[in-house]
Amino acid sequence: MSKRVPYQLVSRSWKPEPTTFTVNGVEIGKELMMIAGPCAVENEEQIFTITEFLSKLNIKFLRGGAYKPRTSPYSFQGLKSEGLKLMRRAADKFGMAVVTEIMSIDKIDELVQYADILQVGTRNMQNYPLLRALGKINKPVLLKRGMSNTIEEWLLAAEYILSGGNSKVILCERGIRTFETATRNTLDISAVPMAKSLSHLPVIIDPSQGTGARDMVVPMSRAGIAAGADGLIIEVHNQPEEALSDGDQSLYLDQFQEMLGPLSKMANVLNKSFDFQAEVSQVENN
Numbered sequence: 001m002s003k004r005v006p007y008q009l010v011s012r013s014w015k016p017e018p019t020t021f022t023v024n025g026v027e028i029g030k031e032l033m034m035i036a037g038p039c040a041v042e043n044e045e046q047i048f049t050i051t052e053f054l055s056k057l058n059i060k061f062l063r064g065g066a067y068k069p070r071t072s073p074y075s076f077q078g079l080k081s082e083g084l085k086l087m088r089r090a091a092d093k094f095g096m097a098v099v100t101e102i103m104s105i106d107k108i109d110e111l112v113q114y115a116d117i118l119q120v121g122t123r124n125m126q127n128y129p130l131l132r133a134l135g136k137i138n139k140p141v142l143l144k145r146g147m148s149n150t151i152e153e154w155l156l157a158a159e160y161i162l163s164g165g166n167s168k169v170i171l172c173e174r175g176i177r178t179f180e181t182a183t184r185n186t187l188d189i190s191a192v193p194m195a196k197s198l199s200h201l202p203v204i205i206d207p208s209q210g211t212g213a214r215d216m217v218v219p220m221s222r223a224g225i226a227a228g229a230d231g232l233i234i235e236v237h238n239q240p241e242e243a244l245s246d247g248d249q250s251l252y253l254d255q256f257q258e259m260l261g262p263l264s265k266m267a268n269v270l271n272k273s274f275d276f277q278a279e280v281s282q283v284e285n286n
Helices: 044-056 081-094 105-114 128-134 151-163 191-198 207-211 214-226 253-269
Strands: 021-023 026-028 033-037 061-063 097-101 117-120 141-144 169-173 203-205 231-235
Touching: 033 044, 044 081, 061 081, 081 097, 081 105, 097 105, 105 117, 105 128, 117 128, 128 151, 141 151, 151 169, 151 191, 169 191, 191 203, 203 214, 207 214, 207 231, 214 231, 214 253
Parallel strands: 033 061, 033 231, 061 097, 097 117, 117 141, 141 169, 169 203, 203 231
Antiparallel strands: 021 026
16 A cells, blocks of 8 residues: 655646646756756846857756845845846847746745746745745746755645646755765755656756755766756856855856766667757857
8 A cells, every 4th residue: 555645736646647848948847957057146247148158058047046045144145136137138138038036925026027937945945925825826936955854845845836726846956964064965866766756746956056066066967867857957157266156066167068968968868858959169258
């Protein structure tokens, strides 16, 4: 007899077939999605430079923080509304969709104007009033796993959104806290096949937050795809050493470009495909 689970709408037993939905021409849950961009939007030149580069690689999803939840109140908190406007302008110019974090209910009306996918960060995974409110919008939600939460708690958080009527949810494994201190977090690769066996929702991983180390992003990206992830969300910066947030885990532009070819080959072996091209001409400076 199978174990009874406390969630229903997100469960594989409730909906055996995988959930898919289309954003910016990508069928999420079927095609492998690549979300890339800086941890934070810092200025116009930065976000336009990165967005142009990514667009020439045929990347469809631009990530970037406008409202930044930081551990220290003295750290860069983001450009807020101005950051959203810059991201939207850059994304529109280069044909990309915007993925950015929502921190509170009072910002939903603003973010739905500028974002194509709203991200719930690790600190807000159990912000139940926010999750209920996101269940009422007509925008996909990327739900990151809480840094100290179980898979069951993660799926119950998704249940809040689906129970409100919004079925377009993407689960994101972004690393959890363990006794290990060599990495920023412990990226739980086993959560990918486990979540996919329990739920019909697409599951992606965040190897940037999951490790906190630039040199580990590429191998952990490969591990995630091999484990069955439906995509990746990766931090990329044109000048990581000057980044105002998470520079140590952000890939240089050339590093990001170089990782795409091997990832494409791995996806092909698994009978899947990314919606990007592995080869690109050198980006010209404006």
